[in-house]
Amino acid sequence: MIHIALGSKNTVKIEAVRSAFTQMGYTFEMEEIEVSSEVSAQPFSDDETIEGAINRAKNALHTAGPGCDYGIGLEGGVTETPYGVFLCNWGAVVSRTGKVGIGGGHRLQLPEEISTQLRTGRELGDIIDKWAGGQNIRSKEGTIGVLTRNLISRKDMFSDVVICAFAPFLLEEDE
Ligand SMILES: O=P(O)(O)OP(=O)(O)OP(=O)(O)OC[C@H]1O[C@@H](n2cnc3c(O)ncnc32)[C@H](O)[C@@H]1O
Numbered sequence: 001m002i003h004i005a006l007g008s009k010n011t012v013k014i015e016a017v018r019s020a021f022t023q024m025g026y027t028f029e030m031e032e033i034e035v036s037s038e039v040s041a042q043p044f045s046d047d048e049t050i051e052g053a054i055n056r057a058k059n060a061l062h063t064a065g066p067g068c069d070y071g072i073g074l075e076g077g078v079t080e081t082p083y084g085v086f087l088c089n090w091g092a093v094v095s096r097t098g099k100v101g102i103g104g105g106h107r108l109q110l111p112e113e114i115s116t117q118l119r120t121g122r123e124l125g126d127i128i129d130k131w132a133g134g135q136n137i138r139s140k141e142g143t144i145g146v147l148t149r150n151l152i153s154r155k156d157m158f159s160d161v162v163i164c165a166f167a168p169f170l171l172e173e174d175e
C-alpha cells in the first residue's frame with residue numbers, strides 16, 4: 001500500500017491519478033489537497049506550467065505529512081509558438097527523498113479565436129466554457145475533449161501524464 005497526495009480537488013485530476021495508479025498495479029490511498037501552484041492562474045509557457053506542477057506536488061506532499069510517500073501535481077497551461085498557441089499539460093511526482101519525476105501530455109493547437117482571448121490575459125477555463133456553451137468544462141472533458149470530440153478527454157490525457165511522471169520511480173523499483 002502506498003500513500004499519495006494530489007495537489008488539487010479537481011475531479012478530473014483525481015480520476016486521472018486513480019486511473020494511472022490502478023493501471024500501474026498499485027494499491028493506494030489518496031488524499032486530495034487544495035494547494036498553491038505558486039505560478040499564474042493561467043501559465044503561459046512550458047517552463048511555467050512545469051514549475052506549477054512541481055510546486056503543487058511538493059506542497060501536497062508537505063501538507064499531507066510524514067505518512068505520505070508521493071506528492072503529485074498536475075498543471076494545465078498554454079504555450080505560444082510560431083504556429084500559434086498550444087494547450088500544454090504537465091505533471092510532477094515528488095517522493096519523500098526529494099526525487100522529482102516529470103511527464104508531459106498532448107499538445108493541441110488552439111483555434112485563433114481562443115488564442116486571441118488568452119493573449120488578453122483571460123483564463124482558458126472561462127474562455128472554453130463560453131466558446132463551447134458549457135459549464136466547468138475544466139472539471140469534465142476539458143478543452144482537449146471539446147476540441148477532439150471527446151476522443152481524448154482531459155482525464156485520459158492526465159492519466160498518461162501521471163504514468164510518465166511516475167516512470168523514474170518504476171525504474172527505482174526495478175533496481
Ligand atoms: O483546481 P485546479 O487543480 O486548479 O484545476 P484547473 O482546472 O484550474 O486546472 P489548472 O489550474 O491546472 O489549469 C490552469 C488553467 O488552464 C485552464 N485549463 C487548462 N487546461 C484546460 C482544459 O483542458 N480545459 C479547460 N481549462 C483548462 C484552467 O481552467 C486554468 O485556468
Ligand SMILES: [Mg+2]
Nearest residue numbers: 037041076125
Ligand atoms: Mg486552477
